[in-house]
Amino acid sequence: MADVKTTLTNTAVGTQDEQKRVSALEGLLGRFRFNGDVRLRGENFFQSAPGFFDRNRGRIRARFGVEGKLSDDFVGGLYLASGSLGDPTTTNTTLTNFFDRHTIGIDRGYVTYNPLAHKWLSLTGGKFAYTWLRTPQTFDNDLNPEGFSEKLSWDFTTPIVKNVSFTAMQLLVNEISKGGDSYNIGGQVSARLQMGPLTTT
Known part of the structure; x- marks a missing residue:
């Protein structure tokens, strides 16, 4: 009977410790906001001028970000997005080049006081x-x-x-x-x- 009581006590203590860890993790994650999206679209370019060809292409955009409170006086954020590293004005990338992998870059990364x-x-x-x-x-x-x-x-x-x-x-x-x-x-x-x-x- 003593062994059973000891086991139950250890289980209860373990459960309480686990709940504390979960509560601490929830409190930490609760300070941050997560967001993201994936968008697909098709584009068609029909040309009538001589020497120009019709174009059909697929485009994809993938984004993921997190921002939140770093302390009472500081907030920060980090956003990752697809797109060409040579074009700062779009996060779209073309589906092409024999199934090659696509680039993911830092779209935002900041700290605000x-x-x-x-x-x-x-x-x-x-x-x-x-x-x-x-x-x-x-x-x-x-x-x-x-x-x-x-x-x-x-x-x-x-x-x-x-x-x-x-x-x-x-x-x-x-x-x-x-x-x-x-x-x-x-x-x-x-x-x-x-x-x-x-x-x-």
Whole structure:
């Protein structure tokens, strides 16, 4: 009988330890968000001009990402995606080349400092999504810039002005070992206004 009680006690302790480990893992994973998708499509190009041929091709896009809270003041993310490493504006790749394997690259990889004590401040570095308002004339929608960005943003409770933001960016465009490097430095000032049911930025 003593052996049975000892076995039951050890089993109960083991179960409690297992539950603690599971709870700790759930608590850790609960700080992160996972997402991903796979998309297939066909494309047809019909040509009527002399010397040009009709084209038919299959395209695939595969993406997987994770982002979340690294600490009380830091968040970060890592996104992997298919696509040509020589084209930063698309994650699609063509099904061709005798069933060859396809390239997976880092689409985003960043860390953002957003302190609880100063929520109006946000500092980001790495390869990240736009931290400023983008226009089609300046940047492609599928591009993830690289470098650093600083943002100051304040919310207001006034009848019209709801938010004012200042954003600076230092983008590392091209590093050259034997020559001058290429940079893109800029800034943006924006405000969110509300007039009745209408909101504009």
